[in-house]
Amino acid sequence: xxxxxxxxxxxxxxxxxxxxxxxxxxxxxxxxxxxxxxxxxxxxxxxxxxxxxxxxxxxxxxxxxxxxxxxxxxxxxxxxxxxxxxxxxxxxxxxxxxxxxxxxxxxxxxxxxxxxxxxxxxxxxxxxxxxxxxxxxxxxxxxxxxxxxxxxxxxxxxxxxxxxxxxxxxxxxxxxxxxxxxxxxxxxxxxxxxxxxxxxxxxxxxxxxxxxxxxxxxxxxxxxxxxxxxxxxxxxxxxxxxxxxxxxxxxxxxxxxxxxxxxxxxxxxxxxxxxxxxxxxxxxxxxxxxxxxxxxxxxxxxxxxxxxxxxxxxxxxxxxxxxxxxxxxxxxxxxxxxxxxxxxxxxxxxxxxxxxxxxxxxxxxxxxxxxxxxxxxxxxxxxxxxxxxxxxxxxxxxxxxxxxxxxxxxxxxxxxxxxxxxxxxxxxxxxxxxxxxxxxxxxxxxxxxxxxxxxxxxxxxxxxxxxxxxxxxxxxxxxxxxxxxxxxxxxxxxxxxxxxxxxxxxxxxxxxxxxxxxxxxxxxxxxxxxxxxxxxxxxxxxxxxxxxxxxxxxxxxxxxxxxxxxxxxxxxxxxxxxxxxxxxxxxxxxxxxxxxxxxxxxxxxxxxxxxxxxxxxxxxxxxxxxxxxxxxxxx
Amino acid sequence: xxxxxxxxxxxxxxxxxxxxxxxxxxxxxxxxxxxxxxxxxxxxxxxxxxxxxxxxxxxxxxxxxxxxxxxxxxxxxxxxxxxxxxxxxxxxxxxxxxxxxxxxxxxxxxxxxxxxxxxxxxxxxxxxxxxxxxxxxxxxxxxxxxxxxxxxxxxxxxxxxxxxxxxxxxxxxxxxxxxxxxxxxxxxxxxxxxxxxxxxxxxxxxxxxxxxxxxxxxxxxxxxxxxxxxxxxxxxxxxxxxxxxxxxxxxxxxxxx
Numbered sequence: 001x002x003x004x005x006x007x008x009x010x011x012x013x014x015x016x017x018x019x020x021x022x023x024x025x026x027x028x029x030x031x032x033x034x035x036x037x038x039x040x041x042x043x044x045x046x047x048x049x050x051x052x053x054x055x056x057x058x059x060x061x062x063x064x065x066x067x068x069x070x071x072x073x074x075x076x077x078x079x080x081x082x083x084x085x086x087x088x089x090x091x092x093x094x095x096x097x098x099x100x101x102x103x104x105x106x107x108x109x110x111x112x113x114x115x116x117x118x119x120x121x122x123x124x125x126x127x128x129x130x131x132x133x134x135x136x137x138x139x140x141x142x143x144x145x146x147x148x149x150x151x152x153x154x155x156x157x158x159x160x161x162x163x164x165x166x167x168x169x170x171x172x173x174x175x176x177x178x179x180x181x182x183x184x185x186x187x188x189x190x191x192x193x194x195x196x197x198x199x200x201x202x203x204x205x206x207x208x209x210x211x212x213x214x215x216x217x218x219x220x221x222x223x224x225x226x227x228x229x230x231x232x233x234x235x236x237x238x239x240x241x242x243x244x245x246x247x248x249x250x251x252x253x254x255x256x257x258x259x260x261x262x263x264x265x266x267x268x269x270x271x272x273x274x275x276x277x278x279x280x281x282x283x284x285x286x287x288x289x290x291x292x293x294x295x296x297x298x299x300x301x302x303x304x305x306x307x308x309x310x311x312x313x314x315x316x317x318x319x320x321x322x323x324x325x326x327x328x329x330x331x332x333x334x335x336x337x338x339x340x341x342x343x344x345x346x347x348x349x350x351x352x353x354x355x356x357x358x359x360x361x362x363x364x365x366x367x368x369x370x371x372x373x374x375x376x377x378x379x380x381x382x383x384x385x386x387x388x389x390x391x392x393x394x395x396x397x398x399x400x401x402x403x404x405x406x407x408x409x410x411x412x413x414x415x416x417x418x419x420x421x422x423x424x425x426x427x428x429x430x431x432x433x434x435x436x437x438x439x440x441x442x443x444x445x446x447x448x449x450x451x452x453x454x455x456x457x458x459x460x461x462x463x464x465x466x467x468x469x470x471x472x473x474x475x476x477x478x479x480x481x482x483x484x485x486x487x488x489x490x491x492x493x494x495x496x497x498x499x500x501x502x503x504x505x506x507x508x509x510x511x512x513x514x515x516x517x518x519x520x521x522x523x524x525x526x527x528x529x530x531x532x533x534x535x536x537x538x539x540x541x542x543x544x545x546x547x548x549x550x551x552x553x554x555x556x557x558x559x560x561x562x563x564x565x566x567x568x569x570x571x572x573x574x575x576x577x578x579x580x581x582x583x584x585x586x587x588x589x590x591x592x593x594x595x596x597x598x599x600x601x602x603x604x605x606x607x608x609x610x611x612x613x614x615x616x617x618x619x620x621x622x623x624x625x626x627x628x629x630x631x632x633x634x635x
Numbered sequence: 636x637x638x639x640x641x642x643x644x645x646x647x648x649x650x651x652x653x654x655x656x657x658x659x660x661x662x663x664x665x666x667x668x669x670x671x672x673x674x675x676x677x678x679x680x681x682x683x684x685x686x687x688x689x690x691x692x693x694x695x696x697x698x699x700x701x702x703x704x705x706x707x708x709x710x711x712x713x714x715x716x717x718x719x720x721x722x723x724x725x726x727x728x729x730x731x732x733x734x735x736x737x738x739x740x741x742x743x744x745x746x747x748x749x750x751x752x753x754x755x756x757x758x759x760x761x762x763x764x765x766x767x768x769x770x771x772x773x774x775x776x777x778x779x780x781x782x783x784x785x786x787x788x789x790x791x792x793x794x795x796x797x798x799x800x801x802x803x804x805x806x807x808x809x810x811x812x813x814x815x816x817x818x819x820x821x822x823x824x825x826x827x828x829x830x831x832x833x834x835x836x837x838x839x840x841x842x843x844x845x846x847x848x849x850x851x852x853x854x855x856x857x858x859x860x861x862x863x864x865x866x867x868x869x870x871x872x873x874x875x876x877x878x879x880x881x882x883x884x885x886x887x888x889x890x891x892x
Binding site: 481484487490491492494496500505509 | 686688708717720724725729734737738740744745746750753758798802
């Protein structure tokens with residue numbers, strides 16, 4: 001037992017921070033309906049601000065802490081409340097992309113300012129140790145545990161015992177009714193975002209001395225928070241906090257258990273624990289979760305095509321530009337090859353996201369599986385290029401079916417979380433195994449050695465032709481029976497079920513198709529670069545892809561081409577800018593698009609008129625309250 | 636083997652609340668059977684349990700002699716049990732024509748992944764033709780190219796009926812199909828229902844608040860209150876039953892009829 005005790009203490013310390021972060025996440029989700037994927041990014045902002053003030057500028061740590069908690073949290077909390085209000089009524093997929101965009105912005109800015117290396121800093125809390133139950137416990141650990149517990153328990157008491165708490169619980173159930181009782185829902189939400197941001201900032205500051213100062217690592221603190229939130233079923237704060245502790249302790253104990261194992265896969269298991277928990281809870285007990293999002297319809301089918309007259313000129317222009325590219329691109333041709341391959345990746349996502357109204361945050365895993373299989377089949381087994389390409393598409397199908405399991409039971413936010421979890425699981429446990437990228441994380445991917453297709457120019461045409469084929473397939477699919485069924489399913493899966501359609505088969509089918517195309521596209525991409533690379537297909541790539549696709553808008557070819565050119569070509573022309581700021585730029589663009597887009601949202605003028613209406617109503621209804629709050633607090 | 640829907644001792648429970656307690660009824664083929672009762676009596680719960688959307692706490696559901704008690708919603712549909720929804724589950728982003736055609740195509744695709752992707756050659760024409768016939772029968776063929784989301788409530792009710800008539804269901808559960816129709820429309824609605832039953836010999840189980848419609852089209856009526864069957868009989872019996880009047884006390888619906 002005494003062997004395990006130190007690990008339990010370490011686990012409790014980390015788990016406390018996870019719990020604190022997770023309660024903040026659940027609080028804001030429940031009061032605003034917006035699930036903040038950037039919650040860990042807030043922790044990163046807190047940590048970087050503290051690092052700047054304390055470690056760089058030399059302020060004493062209590063002062064730095066105070067500034068972070070008061071100033072940074074307030075600014076972040078208020079900004080997020082505005083963002084969440086603007087996202088209210090936007091379809092779930094866009095809400096997800098918006099906070100993912102924010103996550104990318106923070107990561108991008110941190111990398112831009114501080115570089116990509118993680119920095120190890122000296123702890124600012126006292127680290128001297130004292131014996132407790134036969135193990136040495138540091139003061140730092142005690143402080144972390146006490147601060148987190150105080151925050152979480154304090155919040156629980158606030159919610160249960162005070163009128164503000166009652167209002168915060170009420171705003172979840174019926175904001176309109178809340179409005180009528182005199183509590184401003186906006187005010188209540190503002191408080192909850194302030195608390196949520198403060199918890200995130202504090203957890204970031206508490207954990208970064210042990211974790212290292214690294215924007216990606218800190219942003220993925222949200223990962224542990226996801227697991228804890230799932231244990232709390234996205235609603236109970238005390239259970240969420242306990243969930244954080246549980247995940248901390250379980251990870252710590254398993255680290256001890258697996259430290260003797262050589263296999264990469266087993267070591268990858270430990271950081272995946274939150275996701276295994278998340279995935280298991282989402283899939284096994286979906287009926288115990290609160291309804292995701294407040295929009296009734298989760299799906300939203302889109303497949304707008306150009307007006308008939310414009311098709312020929314636009315099509316001709318696209319073909320002409322494609323033919324001209326090898327002559328114009330010069331040394332940048334490889335990035336155009338990448339873009340040509342990426343178009344297929346994005347079309348595979350269009351099929352899933354735009355046509356069937358589902359979300360996937362693990363498309364990089366499909367592409368990675370396809371790419372590595374392709375490498376094995378060509379350089380390993382010596383199969384012909386085309387056969388290997390088809391093999392890449394086939395191998396991705398079972399993974400697509402696996403991802404479709406959560407899609408059967410979940411939609412919108414929970415589906416996004418489950419696929420995100422699965423993507424990270426695949427990366428941690430399989431990427432570096434011999435079946436995929438191998439321990440070095442890279443494998444050679446050849447180009448075909450017939451018809452001179454291995455030259456850059458010819459391979460570019462091959463990749464472009466393959467993407468054109470993918471596009472034609474997608475167009476046919478949109479018009480096929482499956483396409484019509486998918487559009488109907490976005491409106492009413494219930495009606496289709498009672499007409500005798502097994503909608504689960506429809507869902508699995510579209511995931512398998514999408515995964516298969518992504519797998520083949522991943523193979524073409526790898527062949528274009530010359531190798532399949534684990535780093536370029538990490539789970540963050542999936543997020544970046546979804547953000548880029550959203551920037552591209554509606555339709556089939558248009559969003560795919562815009563996203564591919566934006567991700568692969570534009571950075572090669574602006575290497576200085578995109579080298580360090582790329583994710584931040586894509587994140588900002590995704591945020592802007594989600595805020596500007598969505599036709600079903602009332603225009604600014606309408607919203608202003610409504611707010612004025614409400615204000616007028618308040619003035620008329622209650623002279624006392626009107627005097628207290630003359631602007632009528634537009635929400 | 637009797638044709639029709641036979642429900643025996645059906646119970647449905649939500650947590651500690653019994654929505655239905657040991658309800659038995661029969662909706663024979665070739666007849667229109669009414670199911671009435673005040674709001675919250677359990678009518679929609681009965682439909683949901685019959686079509687396999689909510690679990691049954693007890694009882695049996697049989698269609699044409701086949702036991703469907705443990706069958707999934709999809710299997711029940713394939714056995715010939717169709718339904719409409721009180722809140723109307725139309726495919727709003729599709730046109731009226733696509734709505735009706737898809738109902739048939741959904742059945743054809745069923746659980747077969749190949750048929751999802753590659754329809755049989757004749758399927759499309761058949762679905763269009765059946766859809767067109769149903770639209771004409773319901774008198775909304777002039778709306779065929781309008782998106783379903785743009786229709787009025789009355790037109791949407793008719794579309795939902797047309798959609799369920801496109802397929803070859805032989806037992807239909809209609810959940811308040813005439814709410815939102817004016818009295819002239821609902822009179823025509825009643826004519827459509829009667830014609831369909833006579834022509835195809837299918838059975839209808841009708842939940843309806845419009846008493847004039849219920850009394851004029853139904854051959855037999857069941858009355859639910861608080862999850863229990865309180866009366867059954869011909870329209871005349873129902874009109875004269877003190878128990879039914881008591882259940883409806885405070886509402887004037889029966890007087891209107």
